[in-house]
Amino acid sequence: MAGHSQFKNIMHRKGRVDAVRSRVFSKLAREITVAAKMGMPDPNMNPRLRSAILAARAENMPRDNIERAIKKSQGGDAENYEEIRYEGYGPGGAAIIVEAMTDNRNRTASDVRSVFTKSGGNLAETGSVAFMFDHVGMVEFDAKVGDDDTMLEAAIEAGANDVESDAEAGHIVYCDQGALAEVSKALEARFGEPRKSALVWRPQNAVAVDDEVGEKLLRLMETLDSHDDVQSVYGNFEVSDALMSKMG
Incomplete structure (x- = not known):
């Protein structure tokens, strides 16, 4: 019983960590999309986008997520x-x-x-x-x-x-x-x-x-x-x- 409770506790903590991580990635992606939409999609020509990408890397956000957020800014379905x-x-x-x-x-x-x-x-x-x-x-x-x-x-x-x-x-x-x-x-x-x-x-x-x-x-x-x-x-x-x- 103790082992089962411990397992549930570990899974609960993992769920909380995953939820926080997902929320952080969502906020980072939003900033990347807005930065790319307001300026150029090239971080070398867009200081704000460059800063947003640095922040994403610091949180170990996957490269695919970063590229997807930039591409989203160039599409017609990007939120305002x-x-x-x-x-x-x-x-x-x-x-x-x-x-x-x-x-x-x-x-x-x-x-x-x-x-x-x-x-x-x-x-x-x-x-x-x-x-x-x-x-x-x-x-x-x-x-x-x-x-x-x-x-x-x-x-x-x-x-x-x-x-x-x-x-x-x-x-x-x-x-x-x-x-x-x-x-x-x-x-x-x-x-x-x-x-x-x-x-x-x-x-x-x-x-x-x-x-x-x-x-x-x-x-x-x-x-x-x-x-x-x-x-x-x-x-x-x-x-x-x-x-x-x-x-x-």
Whole structure:
């Protein structure tokens, strides 16, 4: 009986992992299709598409899936997605930005508002929290590509503004929005293909919260991120290492 229960538990976990993986691939494919439709289907001529493909590779998305998403953008049956940014406040007053891609604005707005409300937060007007963030380019590399000084020197030469390095998390290079493609290519020429290259919302100041509030915020972020229409979620708060390990 114990063995049977353990098997069911393993299968349940595998089902959850497969479901998450499928959702991630779906979001990546949507971004690839939209990027290719808005620009050219050649990643060498379309920085946004190139960034989307890098993100897909980082998640081990099969090449066939990537090529299928690009081809879909060139067909007449490609869905028309609208890009929308939602802004709100979570528990403790933390500022949160949600980037979504939807074919039904009313449905997505209603769903996002409901998630904020149930978490003890509230959805706010566009622009109400964005001023607390900088919209910048970000390029990520694994720590193994070089030490902190080497990456900092290379980033400055490439035209970047700032670098955050960590022995485990790796290197995160920040630059102006318009310089992302140039900085990314310059660093790739030296260190190889980056782990990620994208436009992100970087908080100007991160506010430390206690574990009780932090847990509510992390669950809110997780719920938002799990929505099919949500592409990215950003917050301006920091939680303790102990809570991150607990929620991990």
